[in-house]
């Protein structure tokens with residue numbers, strides 16, 4: 486992909502790469518091309534588009550913009566984050582082994598454990614915030630190391646640079662799910678990763694109104710294989726969803742800055758509250774990976790988790806919140822709260838969850854852009 490960023494900063498790229506006045510009409514907003522098929526001038530002679538599963542102009546615009554935000558050569562947009570993950574995993578073969586961070590998103594675990602294992606792939610969960618654990622789990626069959634950082638829901642931070650070095654020395658590729666951090670806060674391809682995946686349903690869309698996924702890489706060969714598999718499997722987004730994502734991403738930096746500022750204040754307030762046993766937020770000085778987070782992230786993000794006495798207290802707290810909506814998902818302008826053990830991570834067996842440290846008293850917050858004093862008052866009232 487030619488460099489269309491002209492050295493622009495993040496927000497300028499979010500607003501102008503892949504977009505700009507439509508050459509046909511001058512419209513400043515990217516049109517939604519709903520066409521499923523495109524007329525050919527002669528057999529096999531066309532303007533770059535044949536059939537919308539294979540390629541679509543609105544999707545292309547989104548892909549160019551998102552590639553620029555991760556500073557990547559290539560981006561593929563998908564129908565969902567899991568659509569992107571599944572397509573990537575189809576590059577592996579029966580017998581291949583994957584080492585993955587133990588508190589990954591529950592749906593990622595479900596894909597590995599309940600679907601891909603049936604096709605002969607094998608998986609080992611480790612705490613990848615300890616690089617030695619990654620190294621010890623690798624075998625001569627390990628083809629991929631799968632990371633999330635910060636993790637979901639315990640906000641552990643992985644040293645992506647160090648893990649990439651270990652993985653590459655053993656011939657494995659590194660995939661980072663960058664959904665929590667967003668490309669504004671962290672760019673894993675600059676830290677040695679080979680592939681980045683996003684659930685763009687979350688921060689990239691930012692308004693709880695579109696499901697989508699994205700994958701970025703600098704490898705031309707990987708891009709070729711991914712495009713082939715995406716077209717073969719069909720996990721493509723609709724043009725309207727691409728347009729919603731293009732609209733959402735324009736304000737990504739503004740939103741994430743405000744969410745990160747709010748989250749830091751909320752995490753500090755929770756850390757002082759007597760009903761709270763523990764707070765998980767990479768921006769707190771007490772966080773064990775605070776130094777790595779400071780090195781590889783611009784700010785610390787909008788996700789905060791905290792632990793109360795037990796499940797009953799967690800349920801009561803969640804039910805008493807008035808501004809935070811009790812809901813799954815994350816990354817939108819409005820604040821959400823949820824109970825990982827019974828909601829987002831319910832697909833992980835209780836024993837695995839406990840081993841990974843996802844307890845019954847854990848609450849996860851997705852902090853929005855509301856006034857932070859109102860959010861803190863809401864939490865204090867619910868905890869009282």
Ligand SMILES: Cc1ncc(COP(=O)(O)O)c(C=O)c1O
Pocket residue numbers: 565566567568590592593633637662664665683684685686696697698814
């Ligand atoms: C970190 C993370 N990765 C991937 C996914 C899956 O994305 P989607 O719901 O868009 O399929 C999610 C969804 O919650 C997520 O939180």
